[in-house]
Amino acid sequence: MLIAKLREALICFKAGRVTLPYPFAPHDPTPGFRGKITLDPDLCFGCGGCANVCPAGVIQVQDVSQLVRRLEFQWRRCTYCGRCEEVCPEKAITLSQQFETATDSGDDMVMRIDVFMGPCQRCGRCYTPPTPLDRMDRTGFRTGDGGRS
Amino acid sequence: MASVQGVAAQVADAVARRIGRDLRVVSQGPVDTLRLDVAPKALRSATEELVQQRARFLVTVGIDTRSLSADFRILHLFSLDSAHLFVVLECAADANDPHVDSITSVIPGANWSEREYRDAIGVTPDGHPDPRRLLLADDWPEGVFPLRRDFPYDYKPPSVEGVAPRLKEPPEGASVLPIGPFFPVLEEPSYWRLFVEGETVVGCDYRGFYNHRGIEKLGDSVLTYNEIPYLAERICGICGFIHSTCYCQAVEKAAGIEVPRRARYIRTIMLELERIHSHLLWLGIAGHILGFDTVLMQTWRMREPVMWLAEEISGNRKTYGMNTIGGLRRDLPAAVIPKILEVLDEVERESIAVRNAIIGDTTLLARTKSVGILTNEWARQVCVVGPPARGSGVPIDARLDHPYAAYDELPPRLCTQEAGDTWSRVVVRVDELLDSIRQVRDALARLPDGEVLTEVKDEIPPHRIGISVVEAPRGEAVHFVMTGDDNRPYRWRVRAPTYPNLQAMPAMIDHAAIADVPITLGSLDPCFSCTERVEAIDVNTRAVRVYSHKELMAMSRRRGQGGGRR
Amino acid sequence: MKDGPLVTLALAMLNVAVALLLSPLAEGVMRKLKAIVHSRTGPPLTQPYLDLLKLLGKEDLRTTGGLPYTLAPALALGSVLLLATLVPLGTAPPMGFAGDLIVLIYVAATSAVALILTAFASGSPYAAVGGSREMMMLLTVEPVLAIALVVGAVKSGTLSTGGILAWNAEHGPTISMAIAAVALFLALQAQAGKLPFDIPEAEQELMGGPLIEQSGPRLALFRWSLWAKQLVFAVLLVQVFVPWPHVGILAADVVLTLIKALVVLVLVGVIDVVNPRLRIEQAMGYYMRVALSALSALAFAVIGM
Numbered sequence A: 001m002l003i004a005k006l007r008e009a010l011i012c013f014k015a016g017r018v019t020l021p022y023p024f025a026p027h028d029p030t031p032g033f034r035g036k037i038t039l040d041p042d043l044c045f046g047c048g049g050c051a052n053v054c055p056a057g058v059i060q061v062q063d064v065s066q067l068v069r070r071l072e073f074q075w076r077r078c079t080y081c082g083r084c085e086e087v088c089p090e091k092a093i094t095l096s097q098q099f100e101t102a103t104d105s106g107d108d109m110v111m112r113i114d115v116f117m118g119p120c121q122r123c124g125r126c127y128t129p130p131t132p133l134d135r136m137d138r139t140g141f142r143t144g145d146g147g148r149s
Numbered sequence B: 001m002a003s004v005q006g007v008a009a010q011v012a013d014a015v016a017r018r019i020g021r022d023l024r025v026v027s028q029g030p031v032d033t034l035r036l037d038v039a040p041k042a043l044r045s046a047t048e049e050l051v052q053q054r055a056r057f058l059v060t061v062g063i064d065t066r067s068l069s070a071d072f073r074i075l076h077l078f079s080l081d082s083a084h085l086f087v088v089l090e091c092a093a094d095a096n097d098p099h100v101d102s103i104t105s106v107i108p109g110a111n112w113s114e115r116e117y118r119d120a121i122g123v124t125p126d127g128h129p130d131p132r133r134l135l136l137a138d139d140w141p142e143g144v145f146p147l148r149r150d151f152p153y154d155y156k157p158p159s160v161e162g163v164a165p166r167l168k169e170p171p172e173g174a175s176v177l178p179i180g181p182f183f184p185v186l187e188e189p190s191y192w193r194l195f196v197e198g199e200t201v202v203g204c205d206y207r208g209f210y211n212h213r214g215i216e217k218l219g220d221s222v223l224t225y226n227e228i229p230y231l232a233e234r235i236c237g238i239c240g241f242i243h244s245t246c247y248c249q250a251v252e253k254a255a256g257i258e259v260p261r262r263a264r265y266i267r268t269i270m271l272e273l274e275r276i277h278s279h280l281l282w283l284g285i286a287g288h289i290l291g292f293d294t295v296l297m298q299t300w301r302m303r304e305p306v307m308w309l310a311e312e313i314s315g316n317r318k319t320y321g322m323n324t325i326g327g328l329r330r331d332l333p334a335a336v337i338p339k340i341l342e343v344l345d346e347v348e349r350e351s352i353a354v355r356n357a358i359i360g361d362t363t364l365l366a367r368t369k370s371v372g373i374l375t376n377e378w379a380r381q382v383c384v385v386g387p388p389a390r391g392s393g394v395p396i397d398a399r400l401d402h403p404y405a406a407y408d409e410l411p412p413r414l415c416t417q418e419a420g421d422t423w424s425r426v427v428v429r430v431d432e433l434l435d436s437i438r439q440v441r442d443a444l445a446r447l448p449d450g451e452v453l454t455e456v457k458d459e460i461p462p463h464r465i466g467i468s469v470v471e472a473p474r475g476e477a478v479h480f481v482m483t484g485d486d487n488r489p490y491r492w493r494v495r496a497p498t499y500p501n502l503q504a505m506p507a508m509i510d511h512a513a514i515a516d517v518p519i520t521l522g523s524l525d526p527c528f529s530c531t532e533r534v535e536a537i538d539v540n541t542r543a544v545r546v547y548s549h550k551e552l553m554a555m556s557r558r559r560g561q562g563g564g565r566r
Numbered sequence C: 001m002k003d004g005p006l007v008t009l010a011l012a013m014l015n016v017a018v019a020l021l022l023s024p025l026a027e028g029v030m031r032k033l034k035a036i037v038h039s040r041t042g043p044p045l046t047q048p049y050l051d052l053l054k055l056l057g058k059e060d061l062r063t064t065g066g067l068p069y070t071l072a073p074a075l076a077l078g079s080v081l082l083l084a085t086l087v088p089l090g091t092a093p094p095m096g097f098a099g100d101l102i103v104l105i106y107v108a109a110t111s112a113v114a115l116i117l118t119a120f121a122s123g124s125p126y127a128a129v130g131g132s133r134e135m136m137m138l139l140t141v142e143p144v145l146a147i148a149l150v151v152g153a154v155k156s157g158t159l160s161t162g163g164i165l166a167w168n169a170e171h172g173p174t175i176s177m178a179i180a181a182v183a184l185f186l187a188l189q190a191q192a193g194k195l196p197f198d199i200p201e202a203e204q205e206l207m208g209g210p211l212i213e214q215s216g217p218r219l220a221l222f223r224w225s226l227w228a229k230q231l232v233f234a235v236l237l238v239q240v241f242v243p244w245p246h247v248g249i250l251a252a253d254v255v256l257t258l259i260k261a262l263v264v265l266v267l268v269g270v271i272d273v274v275n276p277r278l279r280i281e282q283a284m285g286y287y288m289r290v291a292l293s294a295l296s297a298l299a300f301a302v303i304g305m
Helices: A002-015 A049-053 A083-087 A132-137 B004-022 B040-052 B108-120 B215-221 B228-232 B240-255 B261-289 B293-314 B334-359 B362-368 B376-381 B387-391 B422-445 B498-503 B505-509 B516-523 B539-546 B549-559 C005-037 C047-056 C067-086 C100-121 C125-156 C161-171 C175-191 C216-241 C250-273 C280-302
Strands: A037-039 A059-063 A068-074 A093-095 A110-116 B023-028 B033-038 B056-065 B071-080 B085-094 B099-101 B124-126 B175-179 B191-197 B200-207 B465-472 B475-483 B489-495
Touching: A002 B293, A002 B334, A002 C005, A049 A059, A049 A083, A083 A093, B004 B023, B004 B033, B004 B040, B004 B085, B033 B040, B033 B465, B040 B085, B040 B099, B056 B108, B056 B475, B056 B489, B071 B108, B071 B475, B085 B099, B085 B465, B108 B124, B108 B498, B175 C125, B191 B516, B200 B505, B215 B228, B215 B489, B228 B240, B228 B489, B240 B261, B240 B465, B240 B475, B240 B489, B261 B293, B261 B334, B261 B422, B261 B465, B261 B516, B293 B334, B334 B422, B362 B422, B362 B516, B387 B422, B387 B475, B422 B516, B475 B498, B498 B505, B505 B516, C005 C047, C005 C067, C005 C216, C005 C250, C047 C216, C067 C100, C067 C216, C100 C125, C100 C161, C100 C216, C125 C161, C125 C175, C125 C216, C125 C280, C161 C216, C175 C216, C175 C250, C175 C280, C216 C250
Parallel strands: B033 B085, B099 B124
Antiparallel strands: A037 A093, A059 A068, A068 A110, B023 B033, B056 B071, B071 B085, B175 B191, B191 B200, B465 B475, B475 B489
């Protein structure tokens, strides 16, 4: 019995102290950790693939007008599965390594991006928008979003 | 050694001989599933015949098939372990007045399954001993059955005041000691009502399913085939990969999808890694229940490297998100394999040290030897699974009985003990832990190259059934899937291992000391969140009905399989 | 030489101060030891002081009324402090008198009685079970204390704790006193409410046992009384049975005693951390065996060893 207790004590002492200093020191998760979603609105062209595959129903897609598609994200429902990242053709939606996502503001949990869809003015179908070079050729072209496109 | 087909034919013949023309249809679902459709009046006889044929009861599935065949269907699932065969005993109930015979008198372990389909689908099992609710809350309205197809998943019934669960009253001279719904030793809410005389338990009653989350309903109404694994892996707080694998396997079986060999090996590796950390977690919990917090701290320290490994392989400590229908979403990166072997070496070294230390610890043995005895006979009658069954000498293991993933090529060692007390269950789990380490090493050494995903290009054919079992650390988990026609299952039934194991609890704590009740419950390694995807567990029924020693003895005798409980 | 009344009062206050102010520190040391064995950093040594401060500021929820219930925490702490004045610290006990041994044994039981009173006065079934367990522990552990002290009385021929201390300091170790010391040390494990004998308060079985319904200042006083009790008993053990080295200067003796008491408590902590909890009947059986073995010490004492 004493031997058993000594053996147990030995296991304990060999291990030393394993308490991590977090949160008093930062802690990096292992690479590949599926953390908070980051969104690059400039890359998104509104295909809605992410909305299609999200198991938690985080993403709602709405055509506000013929020109603008609105994607709304309810981040509180996200389960960090990464399916959106898998299907996005432009890598606009990716998972970061951030895990310190606690917030006391409900507004942080909702995100909305409006994507200019660029459909044809005559038939309404989407088509490839002109490149910056093309746009420089055309004089007087207005886009309505600050001339960034 | 008879082939699966041969045994299936044999069983079908035996049932046919027993009930004659009441055996309506015999069909084979997937190659390892025999389907017997019987007339309602022959259900009990057919069940008796299957029990005679040494079939082990798994679970009952109640399906609302009114849109398919204008009736309700009750499917009792059985397993013929030695033949690697599943037997489905099917029976139809009239859509307007749904009744079937109860089989609880033949198989005590069917008690909860029958209460569950009564609550969920609304089919009444005639002759069932317990009329109380299992699944549904006591203030749920009458006549509203959630798993019927016409019930919307987000319906919120009006709340009712002043309703409490109906529980037994204590016998003469005993007082009530409530354990739960919130109690330090329970991780999830459940209510055990112990009747005690001094320090001895003389009876108990149970109410569970406080955390019913409606998972099966979500599976057949809101989610699609490939979204369900993410829900399945959240059924349980520890065995996530088990449930997602089991579900995927059930669908793959139903649809006839062949999973690539590499994917099957990787599934095996992740399943065994989950078993390793789960058993270490359990050792800690058992220590904590006994007041031995040092064991808790040290075993949980030992399992941390496994969790970090899981995070490195899959991106998350627990919800791996790796499974999908047809295989895996991502491959095992080659760079992580040496890390896995390193972690395994460390865990093995420390686990052996812990095992050698606790074997000689007389205070620990004083608290676990001869405590919470589960007899071999009762374990079989209540259809207990997993380490509690193996600790009582019942040699069942889903990895050997119905080989899945890569277990046909990497069979595990069957770890059994005979005594049936808490100490036996400790020994079984420690043995399994060490064997799992060996298995992961073997799997890594023999890991084949190739694809990890079979792309499913065609639509999955509807109304096919698939039954899959996976040996979770707590026992055998069963998933039943009946495929549907809008990219989701028509019915998804999950039976967690704790479901039958909890039904064995009352017998194990009868005339035990109060101090032994938490460790007895803990030695079953109950996972209430696994169990409570659907409603209540029928411990109450068991308790209400047969909680006195006398009643239990009488029921045993009625069972006709001789002898007392202990 | 009899001290004047002022000196007596000062010494008594010293004992009370030690019991009150140093006992949370002793508890803090035991917690830190537990944390080290658990491979974790653990709370700071001053955590028990912070716990008391926090509890004293919390709401006092009472489940019942009546004078005994209201006074129970004060009774528990007060009886331990009284015990502290009867226990020698460095020299003879300040409130000592001939025959104070008997009084000591009775006062030692009083704080447990206060706990039991509270337990049964609370409406909770957990407290009731905890109270009955505390009673059973009291009945089996008190005899060990009594036997050990009686051995001392037999050897020294006096019924005063101070007398036993003086005799022991002069005569050196003897077999009977050694056995009695070991028995008392084993009893200390239960008196301190430490594993494997923290049965009345078993968190995993009884959600806190007798103290489950206490909150705020009442809980603070109960906890304090438990910590003070373990320190006072440790001091009693080392002073009566291991009074060497005895220097003669009060300050040095007090410091030496406290160091020895701390060593004893560290040993108690070590046993606490490597053991699971026993069942009540197992613990009672154990202490009955200890009591019987302690009777052998009595036999040795009678024959002059």
